[in-house]
Amino acid sequence: MTGSGDFDLNRRELVAGGSAAAALTSLPRGAHAETTPMDRPTRMKVSLTVNGQHRDLELDTRTSLLDAAREHLHLTGSKKGCDHGQCGACTMIVDGRRINACLTLAVMHQGAEITTIEGLGQPDTLHPMQAAFVKHDGYQCGYCTPGQICSGVAVLAEIKAGIPSHVTADLNAASQVTEAEIRERMSGNICRCGAYSNIVEAITEVAGRPA
């Protein structure tokens, strides 16, 4: 481990390292002799603009955009839920679009403009979506909330940009901000506390309709 100032060894790596060692013991004798190039980390430089600030990083190529933000830039607002694109807790807005930051590599985003929950608003300058989530109790434990809020902001932009959804009745007409549209478009953000009704109310209020 190098003393790079990053979190040097976390639980996941310990667990993964432990199981890799266990797997090695079951390989035939000859297999121990070779070290494959895959075992050696490759580091690369990447520059990102995160919440308006230019950031230069040198990262293991395996680093997801989520891990780059959380473990290297110490922006821990974005959360790691499933790490497989199934829960949406890691949702960030990258070059104007919401994505699962866990399912993309930081090195693939040279020059990208990234907005995390920290960039939407701060405790004394809340983004309207953050304020609406507070007002409507759009959370209980709060773990999925940063992803829900980033996604909610992007959903309203997508409707405004005329992007249809699965529940849009007429593909050739503009979609409206309805409860059905919000629920469908937010389906990539899971809330295990089940705050969905309040999340829909918060997003609806920000969209300018009566909640």
Next chain:
Amino acid sequence: MKSFTYERPSSPAEAAAAVARTPNAKFIAGGTNLLDLMKLQIETPAHLVDVNALGLDTIEPTPEGGLRVGALVRNTDLAADARVRKDYGVLSRALLAGASGQLRNKATTAGNLLQRTRCPYFYDTAQACNKRQPGSGCSALDGISRQLAVIGASEACIATHPGDMAVAMRVLDATVETVDAKGGTRKIAIADFHRLPGDTPQIETALKPGDLITAVTLPKPLGGTHIYRKVRDRASYAYALVSVAAVVQPDGSGRVAFGGVAPKPWRVEAAETDMARGAKAVTDKAFAGAKPTHENAYKLKLAERTLMAAITEARA
């Protein structure tokens, strides 16, 4: 995840050459499926060739009156394209029925065609899987097979192709365009693009190693009513148990392809001559020779009823 080296070339020829000259290299575009599989060490590339700077991200009209969709056009952009919404509604609908908003913003046209199965035994590295580890067997055959294929499968593999987009492209008779490391180009009919497993389920498409998809072309519009109907375990963000892509003409004739039932989008053109006679006549022919398991035999009835619903919707 295993360590890998990374490069980002700027032309399709360079990208194809980079994969051809580097052992165990893979293209990465949206990465939404590949990185998921790399985390599980189901995919372990030693080198990634990022194709996102190749510029294959536009949708252009073809001289034949169709559309040429660049390999890197994101699922969101393809679904939202005004020409696709107007003339190829079944494709927009299929894309919008798949994945989540976040994933559609990243996932590409070519990557969607190449996504791997979601068979739970493929994902569970403690289980035998001929697709993941050729020759290891198939735990799904005697396992939990509710989601898996009812037709086109083999004794080696009963995994399904998981996609929605490809089912619509099959009903539209799309063509996949590729380039190889020597600059050679090919045009592969979507019908021939995905292959059945036989005894080599690890080979899923007609691509040769190093082939790069550059575009998917759609023939001129078919007219008619476009329907994509997907049945799944929850209302959104789930894979199809059964899906139906249909283009129905005013006289009741039409085309239909099924998703969620086979290792590739399932279309039997000979069955389509019975479209005007109703759903059962079509599915009896389209699923002749089906070999469902005791857990997924429901899909045969579900396919018939989903098609019936699609035809009813088209007539309404």
